[in-house]
Amino acid sequence: MAKLIECVPNFSEGRDAHVVELIEGSIRGVEGVLFLGSEMDSSHNRSVMTFAGTPSCVAEAAFAAVKKASELIDMNRHRGEHPRIGATDVVPLIPLSGVSMEECVALSEEIAKRISDELGIPTYLYERSARRPERRNLADIRKGEYEGLRKAVLSEESRRPDFGGPALHPTAGATVIGARLLLVAYNIYLDTPDVSVAKRIAGKIRERDGGLPGVKALGFLIKEKNMAQVSINLTDLSKCGVSEVYGKVAEEAAKEGTEVAESEIVGLVPVSEFIGIAMQKLKLMEFDRNQVIESRLLDEMTEGRDE
Amino acid sequence: MAKLIECVPNFSEGRDAHVVELIEGSIRGVEGVLFLGSEMDSSHNRSVMTFAGTPSCVAEAAFAAVKKASELIDMNRHRGEHPRIGATDVVPLIPLSGVSMEECVALSEEIAKRISDELGIPTYLYERSARRPERRNLADIRKGEYEGLRKAVLSEESRRPDFGGPALHPTAGATVIGARLLLVAYNIYLDTPDVSVAKRIAGKIRERDGGLPGVKALGFLIKEKNMAQVSINLTDLSKCGVSEVYGKVAEEAAKEGTEVAESEIVGLVPVSEFIGIAMQKLKLMEFDRNQVIESRLLDEMTEGRDE
Numbered sequence: 001m002a003k004l005i006e007c008v009p010n011f012s013e014g015r016d017a018h019v020v021e022l023i024e025g026s027i028r029g030v031e032g033v034l035f036l037g038s039e040m041d042s043s044h045n046r047s048v049m050t051f052a053g054t055p056s057c058v059a060e061a062a063f064a065a066v067k068k069a070s071e072l073i074d075m076n077r078h079r080g081e082h083p084r085i086g087a088t089d090v091v092p093l094i095p096l097s098g099v100s101m102e103e104c105v106a107l108s109e110e111i112a113k114r115i116s117d118e119l120g121i122p123t124y125l126y127e128r129s130a131r132r133p134e135r136r137n138l139a140d141i142r143k144g145e146y147e148g149l150r151k152a153v154l155s156e157e158s159r160r161p162d163f164g165g166p167a168l169h170p171t172a173g174a175t176v177i178g179a180r181l182l183l184v185a186y187n188i189y190l191d192t193p194d195v196s197v198a199k200r201i202a203g204k205i206r207e208r209d210g211g212l213p214g215v216k217a218l219g220f221l222i223k224e225k226n227m228a229q230v231s232i233n234l235t236d237l238s239k240c241g242v243s244e245v246y247g248k249v250a251e252e253a254a255k256e257g258t259e260v261a262e263s264e265i266v267g268l269v270p271v272s273e274f275i276g277i278a279m280q281k282l283k284l285m286e287f288d289r290n291q292v293i294e295s296r297l298l299d300e301m302t303e304g305r306d307e
Numbered sequence: 308m309a310k311l312i313e314c315v316p317n318f319s320e321g322r323d324a325h326v327v328e329l330i331e332g333s334i335r336g337v338e339g340v341l342f343l344g345s346e347m348d349s350s351h352n353r354s355v356m357t358f359a360g361t362p363s364c365v366a367e368a369a370f371a372a373v374k375k376a377s378e379l380i381d382m383n384r385h386r387g388e389h390p391r392i393g394a395t396d397v398v399p400l401i402p403l404s405g406v407s408m409e410e411c412v413a414l415s416e417e418i419a420k421r422i423s424d425e426l427g428i429p430t431y432l433y434e435r436s437a438r439r440p441e442r443r444n445l446a447d448i449r450k451g452e453y454e455g456l457r458k459a460v461l462s463e464e465s466r467r468p469d470f471g472g473p474a475l476h477p478t479a480g481a482t483v484i485g486a487r488l489l490l491v492a493y494n495i496y497l498d499t500p501d502v503s504v505a506k507r508i509a510g511k512i513r514e515r516d517g518g519l520p521g522v523k524a525l526g527f528l529i530k531e532k533n534m535a536q537v538s539i540n541l542t543d544l545s546k547c548g549v550s551e552v553y554g555k556v557a558e559e560a561a562k563e564g565t566e567v568a569e570s571e572i573v574g575l576v577p578v579s580e581f582i583g584i585a586m587q588k589l590k591l592m593e594f595d596r597n598q599v600i601e602s603r604l605l606d607e608m609t610e611g612r613d614e
Contacts (some may be wrong), residue, residue, distance in 0.1 A: 004604070034607040052604055096600060246589050262590045271601045274581040277588050282553050285569045293403060294578045297311070297359055298605045300341040 002302030004096040005104060006036075006052045006182070007062055010089045011069050012078050012173075014046040019072045026068035027051055030061040036268075045080025046089070052096060054302065055107050059114075062091050062177075066115050070172035075146045083142045085149050086121065086173030090138060093179045096270070097299075104179035105129045112177045116164030122153075122174045123163045129178035131162055138176060146173045181214075184234040184273070185266035186242055188249045192258040195221040198228035201252045205230070205245060212248060213239035227261055242269065243277045271295055309609030311403040312411060313343075313359045313489070314369050317396045318376050319385050319480075321353040326379045333375035334358055337368040343575075352387025353396070359403060361609065362410065366418050369398050369484075373422050377479035382453045390449045392456050393428065393480030397445060400486045403577070404606075411486035412436045419484045423471030429460075429481045430470045436485035438469060445483060453480045488521075491541040491580070492573035493549055495556045499565040502528040505535035508559045512537070512552060519555060520546035534568055549576065550584045578602055 013019045020040055027049060028035050036050040051061060066088040073087035091111070093104045105128055112123035130136045144152055150173070152159040153166040160166045161174055168174050190198055198219030205211040214236030222229045230249055234240060242265065250260050271292055279287055290296045320326045327347055334356060335342050343357040358368060373395040380394035398418070400411045412435055419430035437443045451459055457480070459466040460473040467473045468481055475481050497505055505526030512518040521543030527536045537556055541547060549572065557567050578599055586594055597603045 006600075034604055036603060036607065052607075096604075242585075242589060260590055262592045264591060265589075265594060265598060268598055268600045268603065271578055271581070271599050274578070274585040274599070277585045278549075278581040281584050281588060282549060282572075283567055283569045284571060287572060291572060291575055292578050292581070292601070293313075293575045294599070294602045294605050296343060296575065297341050297403075298601050298608070300343065300359075301605070301608050 002299045003054050003098040003103075004052055004298075004302060005055055005058045005099055005107070006050065006094040006096050007058045007091065008048060008050050008094070009062060009065055009091045010084075011047050011049070011065075011073065012045065012075065012080065012084045012087055012089055013069070013073050014041045014044055014080065020047045022072060023047075023065055023068050024049060026064040027061045030057060030064055032057040033061045041082075043080070044082035045078065046082045046084065055099065055103065058093065059107055059111050062093075062111050063114055063118075066091070066121065066175060067119055070119055070121060070169065074171040075173040076171065078146070083139070083145050084173075085142050085146045086169070086175045087171070088121075088175045089142075090126070090176040091178075092127070093177070094182050095179070096182070101128055101179055101181075108177045108179050112163050112175075115175060115177075116161070119169070119172070120164065121169040121172050122161035122165035122167075124174060124176045125162045126176050126178035127180040134158075135162075141176055149174065181236050181238075182270065184237060184242065184269050186232045186234060186245065186263065187266065188230045188232065188246065188263045189222065189225060189227045189261045190230065190253055190258050191261040192228050192256075193221065193226045194258075195219055195228045197253075197256045197258060198230050200256070201249055202230050202232075204252050205232070205248050212245060215240055215245060237270070237273065241276060242273050243280070309606045310361050310405040310410075311359055311605075311609060312362055312365045312406055312414070313357065313401040313403050314365045314398065315355060315357050315401070316369060316372055316398045317391075318354050318356070318372075318380065319352065319382065319387065319391045319394055319396055320376070320380050321348045321351055321387065327354045329379060330354075330372055330375050331356060333371040334368045337364060337371055339364040340368045348389075350387070351389035352385065353389045353391065362406065362414050365400065366414055366421075369400075369418050370421055370425075373398070373428065373482060374426055377426055377428060377476065381478045382480040383478065385453070390446070390452050391480075392449050392453045393476070393482045394478070395428075395482045396449075397433070397483040398485075399434070400484070401489050402486070403489070408435055408486055408488075415484045415486050419470050419482075422482060422484075423468070426476070426479070427471065428476040428479050429468035429472035429474075431481060431483045432469045433483050433485035434487040441465075442469075448483055456481065488543050488545075489577065491544060491549065491576050493539045493541060493552065493570065494573065495537045495539065495553065495570045496529065496532060496534045496568045497537070497560055497565050498568040499535050499563075500528065500533045501565075502526055502535045504560075504563045504565060505537050507563070508556055509537050509539075511559050512539070512555050519552060522547055522552060544577070544580065548583060549580050550587070 202217035216233040376394040509524035523540040
């Protein structure tokens with residue numbers, strides 16, 4: 001099976017389209033990169049790019065983007081609502097196929113070291129790559145943001161970067177890198193405008209409150225539809241996928257005297273989620289992911305590209 | 308969306324592995340070809356290869372394979388159970404994505420003409436590419452096989468090739484080329500060893516007897532499982548897919564006092580089949596094929612390869 005990793009770097013520029021284009025260009029310029037999308041957010045003054053490729057290709061493109069962002073963004077002038085500590089704020093690496101989490105962790109360490117060594121930008125390892133439990137959560141690393149962290153690294157041992165530093169880069173700040181699982185954003189609309197029902201169901205299904213593993217959930221009222229919505233993040237599909245969470249929400253909705261009206265998957269989802277649903281529906285005893293034409297062709301195309 | 312075509316050529320050699328490997332090599336040697344599989348059948352003395360690629364890549368590889376087979380196979384010495392008229396017997400072209408049936412038909416004509424012009428092997432157009440209704444079915448073109456057709460082309464106007472001829476190639480015979488839809492092989496096992504139930508259900512669902520569009524079906528007893536099996540070919544997924552035929556068989560099984568025990572998809576299936584099932588199960592109002600990571604990546608990889 002081909003080795004494919006997804007990378008979703010966040011940059012501290014969401015207003016100057018020219019700067020965003022130049023960073024995007026540095027990623028697209030790496031041979032073999034599959035560029036999947038770029039989003040600018042002007043109130044957050046932040047942009048998010050998504051690309052994929054083999055491990056060596058992703059490592060090269062991530063480095064190129066961090067380098068380009070460090071040349072174009074000055075954190076001393078950056079203002080925006082979203083918390084951030086660097087020109088390239090965070091670089092998540094996500095195993096897509098044929099790659100273990102361990103390999104992604106190793107790759108994140110390699111990239112983090114190179115950014116520190118060659119660009120003089122200190123780096124932190126987070127999520128699965130974290131070397132201390134208190135660095136698993138991005139929010140904890142980012143505490144105080146660029147302005148606060150700049151001082152904290154000099155006085156607090158516990159805030160020092162994993163690579164480089166302790167002083168932050170004078171304009172590019174610091175960058176957080178790490179491996180994590182694929183996250184799927186999934187919204188379930190209920191056949192009621194009563195937001196309290198969605199909030200109660202969200203409370204029942206979220207992991208934090210003893211619900212389903214890897215599930216984060218909140219209840220909202222979506223005015224355009226006049227429907228209550230359970231907004232869900234699935235953070236570990238191997239423990240709870242789209243089908244399982246749908247089943248649980250449908251069950252809880254019935255107890256509340258309502259039902260699921262419709263649902264929507266926001267963004268990307270791996271084919272394996274749908275294979276599971278189809279296997280159940282069709283009572284398929286066996287089915288290999290490589291029987292899906294698109295998966296098979298993708299594997300053939302990436303085969304031998306990276307070992 | 309990327310333009311991708313599948314090609315499934317059949318060659319009149321299923322015993323000499325060396326010959327089969329050389330033909331396979333001629334396909335693999337074409338830049339960009341995604342080689343998906345090769346199967347030899349010694350009793351049929353026939354091999355079937357599956358590959359995919361952009362239109363120009365498929366045209367090149369199909370021609371290369373026909374050329375190689377014509378150098379290695381002598382129809383005057385060929386014996387085997389399966390009907391055949393040439394060293395390369397038939398070359399089906401199947402639109403996979405971003406390609407219309409019309410484009411596949413045009414491509415088949417181009418390949419058929421080139422084989423005739425450059426290799427002196429007369430060609431017939433079949434299925435969607437057929438220029439006369441009596442040439443839609445492969446069996447009709449192949450009537451009399453190599454030995455009979457060799458004589459018939461000289462005496463019967465109606466048997467003459469679409470390109471080249473009328474005389475067949477002295478050793479490679481003739482080749483049939485044409486565009487057709489993707490075919491999915493799907494077996495449904497019933498919770499009964501009574502083959503008559505499977506035969507009756509097959510009769511209810513097959514198009515020929517007024518059943519579902521594009522469905523071919525037969526009833527068998529599968530001894531290893533001691534279960535009756537409805538063996539199905541879906542020849543037009545846009546009219547009847549895996550989910551629809553499953554539903555109908557389940558319904559008919561219930562009328563017979565039994566039920567579906569399990570089912571199996573033999574070989575490849577497009578992701579769209581599973582998207583339909585998931586949309587229904589999850590009440591998804593909208594879902595784009597490109598939200599499936601594997602489809603999206605495949606598109607990115609093939610983008611701009613062929614226009």
